[in-house]
Amino acid sequence: MQRVFVVSCPGCEREIELPEGARPGDTIRCCGRDYRLTYAYGSYALEPPGD
Numbered sequence: 063m064q065r066v067f068v069v070s071c072p073g074c075e076r077e078i079e080l081p082e083g084a085r086p087g088d089t090i091r092c093c094g095r096d097y098r099l100t101y102a103y104g105s106y107a108l109e110p111p112g113d
């Protein structure tokens with residue numbers, strides 16, 4: 063059985079389905095920006111790139 067995780071994009075608030083094997087620290091691309099995947103308290107989140 064496969065578990066599918068989704069994260070909300072902080073840029074456009076769209077829900078993004080994580081690719082299989084995604085891990086914290088991975089880069090997820092959405093709306094033209096690269097976000098860093100983080101994991102805390104049982105759920106994934108996206109962090110904007112440092113700017």
Ligand SMILES: [Zn+2]
Pocket residue numbers: 071072073074075076092093
């Ligand atoms: Zn986005």
